[in-house]
Amino acid sequence: MTATATSTPAAEAxxxxxxxxxxxxxxxxxxxxMAADDRVIVYGEDVGPLGGVFRVTDGLQAEFGDQRxxxxxxxxxxxxxxxxxxxxxxxxxVVEMQFDAFSYPAFEQMxxxxxxxxxxTKGRVTLPMVVRIPCAGAIGGVEHHSDSSESYxxxxxxxxxxxxxxxxxxxxxLREAIDSDDPVVFMEPKSRYWSKAPLAxxxxxxxxxxxxxxxxxxxxxxxGYGPTVRTALEAAEAAAAEGxxxxxxxxxxxSPFDDETVGASVRKTSRAAVIHEAAQxxxxxxxxxxxxxxxxxxxxxxxxxxxxxxDIPFPSPKLEEYHLPTADRVLxxxxxxxxxx
Amino acid sequence: xxxxVEHASVRTLPSEKPLRLLDNAGHAVTGSAxxxxxxxxxxxxLELYRKMVVARRFDVQVTALTKQGRLATYPSAYGQExxxxxxxxxxxxxxxxxxxxxxxxxxxxxxxxPADILQSFRGDWHNGYDQHAHRTAAQATPLAxxxxxxxxxxxxxxxxxxxxxxxxxLGDGATSEGDAHEAFNFAAxxxxxxxxxxxxxxxxxxxxxxxxTRAATLAxxxxxxxxxxxxxxxxxxxAMYAVTSAAVERARSGGGPTLIEGVTYRIEAHTNSDDPTRxxxxxxxxxxxxxxxxxxxxxxxxxxxxxxxxxRTEITDAAEALAARTRDVMTTEAELxxxxxxxxxxxxxxxxxxxxxxxxxxxIAAGAFASHEGAAR
Ligand SMILES: Cc1ncc(C[n+]2csc(CCOP(=O)(O)OP(=O)(O)O)c2C)c(N)n1
Numbered sequence: 042m043t044a045t046a047t048s049t050p051a052a053e054a055x056x057x058x059x060x061x062x063x064x065x066x067x068x069x070x071x072x073x074x075m076a077a078d079d080r081v082i083v084y085g086e087d088v089g090p091l092g093g094v095f096r097v098t099d100g101l102q103a104e105f106g107d108q109r110x111x112x113x114x115x116x117x118x119x120x121x122x123x124x125x126x127x128x129x130x131x132x133x134x135v136v137e138m139q140f141d142a143f144s145y146p147a148f149e150q151m152x153x154x155x156x157x158x159x160x161x162t163k164g165r166v167t168l169p170m171v172v173r174i175p176c177a178g179a180i181g182g183v184e185h186h187s188d189s190s191e192s193y194x195x196x197x198x199x200x201x202x203x204x205x206x207x208x209x210x211x212x213x214x215l216r217e218a219i220d221s222d223d224p225v226v227f228m229e230p231k232s233r234y235w236s237k238a239p240l241a242x243x244x245x246x247x248x249x250x251x252x253x254x255x256x257x258x259x260x261x262x263x264x265g266y267g268p269t270v271r272t273a274l275e276a277a278e279a280a281a282a283e284g285x286x287x288x289x290x291x292x293x294x295x296s297p298f299d300d301e302t303v304g305a306s307v308r309k310t311s312r313a314a315v316i317h318e319a320a321q322x323x324x325x326x327x328x329x330x331x332x333x334x335x336x337x338x339x340x341x342x343x344x345x346x347x348x349x350x351x352d353i354p355f356p357s358p359k360l361e362e363y364h365l366p367t368a369d370r371v372l373x374x375x376x377x378x379x380x381x382x
Numbered sequence: 383x384x385x386x387v388e389h390a391s392v393r394t395l396p397s398e399k400p401l402r403l404l405d406n407a408g409h410a411v412t413g414s415a416x417x418x419x420x421x422x423x424x425x426x427x428l429e430l431y432r433k434m435v436v437a438r439r440f441d442v443q444v445t446a447l448t449k450q451g452r453l454a455t456y457p458s459a460y461g462q463e464x465x466x467x468x469x470x471x472x473x474x475x476x477x478x479x480x481x482x483x484x485x486x487x488x489x490x491x492x493x494x495x496p497a498d499i500l501q502s503f504r505g506d507w508h509n510g511y512d513q514h515a516h517r518t519a520a521q522a523t524p525l526a527x528x529x530x531x532x533x534x535x536x537x538x539x540x541x542x543x544x545x546x547x548x549x550x551x552l553g554d555g556a557t558s559e560g561d562a563h564e565a566f567n568f569a570a571x572x573x574x575x576x577x578x579x580x581x582x583x584x585x586x587x588x589x590x591x592x593x594x595t596r597a598a599t600l601a602x603x604x605x606x607x608x609x610x611x612x613x614x615x616x617x618x619x620x621a622m623y624a625v626t627s628a629a630v631e632r633a634r635s636g637g638g639p640t641l642i643e644g645v646t647y648r649i650e651a652h653t654n655s656d657d658p659t660r661x662x663x664x665x666x667x668x669x670x671x672x673x674x675x676x677x678x679x680x681x682x683x684x685x686x687x688x689x690x691x692x693x694r695t696e697i698t699d700a701a702e703a704l705a706a707r708t709r710d711v712m713t714t715e716a717e718l719x720x721x722x723x724x725x726x727x728x729x730x731x732x733x734x735x736x737x738x739x740x741x742x743x744x745x746i747a748a749g750a751f752a753s754h755e756g757a758a759r
Contacts, residue, residue: 082541108541113568114564114567114568114571116560116564116567116568118530118560118561118564119530119533119561119564119565119567119568121530122527122529122530122531122533122534122561122564122565123530123531123533123534123537123568124534125530125531125534126530126531126532126533126534126535126536126537126538126548127534127535127537127538128534129513129519129531129534129535129538130534130535130538130539130542131538132538132541134534146560149524149527149561150527150530150561153524153527154524154527154531157508158520159726159727159728159729160508160726160727161507161508161509161520162508162509162513162520162726163507163509163722163725163726164725164726164729165512165513165514166513166514166520167729198727199727199728201728221729221730222729223728223729223730250730297732297733297734298734300733300734301733
């Protein structure tokens with residue numbers, strides 16, 4: 042749960058908090074968005090009667106009918122390319138890529154059209170669409186089911202890229218993404234789909250372009266997003282036992298990057314490390330480290346660290362535990378700093 | 383989706399010989415070669431003739447301006463007027479067009495101003511016209527990508543119960559792209575009101591059709607998707623107009639998509655930076671010049687007594703006036719604001735972009751680009 046998660050007055054009146062998974066929160070967000078605006082349509086592979094391979098669209102076709110949510114042919118470029126046309130016509134398509142590594146056939150549509158349409162037309166044509174991408178590993182997926190594609194999208198001007206780490210944010214950020222007039226790449230960390238939190242819906246958390254301090258601390262800022270927020274919190278918990286006070290920042294938004302929140306935290310702690318599952322080389326952590334350093338160099342007592350996956354293709358299920366950043370690795374990395382210097 | 387109520391498979395093979403209503407000598411064709419399509423009325427043909435003459439003049443003018451260095455690039459459609467205009471003329475004003483870089487004269491036919499069409503080719507901005515006002519998407523450069531946009535838009539219109547059709551142009555080379563396949567398939571499965579017009583101008587830059595496909599015709603591909611396909615003489619505007627009109631009508635009334643192949647030829651180079659002598663023989667170009675779409679219709683209209691000298695003069699004058707206007711706008715320097723670079727990336731303000739904008743503003747104020755001012759164009 043993010044610190045600022047709040048319920049709207051209407052929800053407080055109606056619903057008592059119930060345990061909700063992130064998948065359930067996303068499902069509720071889609072349902073509420075579709076009910077609120079009939080321009081919101083949902084399609085992708087297996088999103089209809091099956092409810093999506095992660096059941097995020099469970100029950101929606103029964104509720105809204107097959108002209109609001111339907112199974113498309115099996116073709117990712119086709120899904121994104123047709124969504125461009127639908128958004129041009131004023132619909133608000135929310136399309137699903139079944140798994141991160143299967144979004145690559147749509148790369149051209151994403152980069153050449155989704156990202157650039159507003160710009161090439163001087164703002165005359167906008168694309169209010171959301172591309173939902175289940176991402177990252179730690180679910181024992183076989184080859185091509187555990188990629189981390191966030192840097193490809195985040196380094197593409199014109200795309201907004203967000204990744205919630207908990208059910209409350211998942212609900213609130215998806216609603217906001219659907220309401221956005223700009224295209225949003227909405228990345229859903231698969232390993233967090235079944236994480237639970239007590240929630241009274243609808244819930245509105247911080248704006249989706251803001252990072253959040255999810256644990257206060259004085260000595261180190263750990264920056265995570267999506268699946269690694271939990272890793273950061275675990276590391277902070279373990280470090281506290283040894284007398285080290287770690288502050289954890291959940292980025293929530295990868296593009297734009299919230300320099301303000303991150304900067305304020307780093308200036309307070311004077312030390313920062315970023316954690317992600319994707320390979321380190323040229324990865325998102327490089328951007329974080331560079332930005333934090335450029336803007337806060339004189340407040341830093343040590344170089345910004347990256348704790349990331351190895352620079353290898355995502356491993357097989359039985360080997361992924363060796364690859365993924367763990368709390369222990371985070372703590373070991375922090376030990377490489379010269380703390381007395 | 384339940385929108386496609388009946389699941390009617392389409393098995394008819396397109397004709398082996400291209401459909402035509404006027405032969406190369408401008409005589410009306412009879413019999414099976416017409417595929418059952420009727421010749422449009424004379425008034426319509428006169429209007430199509432006028433549009434082709436004006437478009438040809440525009441195309442020639444822009445090619446000349448490109449050679450003078452006024453444009454960065456221009457992909458000419460000289461010789462393809464019947465495909466471009468025959469197809470576009472079949473659309474109603476509320477229908478949408480999804481064109482490629484090749485289709486500037488189709489844009490002209492839709493009433494878009496020369497300055498706005500050419501803005502991207504001369505390097506001022508990527509897309510200059512109001513897409514919604516003209517129901518014309520930006521000219522797409524990544525091949526076949528726009529076909530999916532056409533499918534999506536026309537499907538959205540159908541979901542909204544708006545009787546709107548989207549027509550998209552593709553080149554013969556573009557039919558090899560995955561997006562062409564995905565567009566054909568999505569359109570057929572969803573039964574969207576989409577018309578695909580493949581302009582088979584024989585070459586993809588330097589690569590001839592036989593290196594793109596083993597299919598007997600590109601229209602044959604329609605069969606595999608379960609939609610009607612038509613193999614049409616693309617230099618016969620009467621046939622292009624008649625076949626496209628029928629496809630638009632079928633799409634509008636819920637009959638789903640159609641694939642039309644117009645067999646034509648690109649007389650000019652691919653763009654100004656291309657050297658066509660490396661990949662095609664002069665005699666082939668001469669052969670196709672003798673099959674000119676404008677001359678063909680002109681012969682017919684003259685033999686019918688429909689095209690008078692007075693009309694011809696009036697049309698030529700209109701074409702010359704447009705050419706003059708095109709020259710004028712292309713020799714006038716556009717006012718460009720470099721700070722606008724940052725204005726249309728996101729709808730919401732972004733701190734990082736505001737910072738970069740301020741940095742560029744400071745550079746400009748400090749005279750960093752003073753020597754470039756005016757010279758960049
Ligand atoms: C996806 C993609 N690949 C390559 C290119 C480079 N390119 C531009 S035009 C062209 C040939 C296209 O030929 P065709 O589809 O027959 O259309 P034509 O130019 O003849 O109208 C190529 C290869 C491109 N624009 N897009």
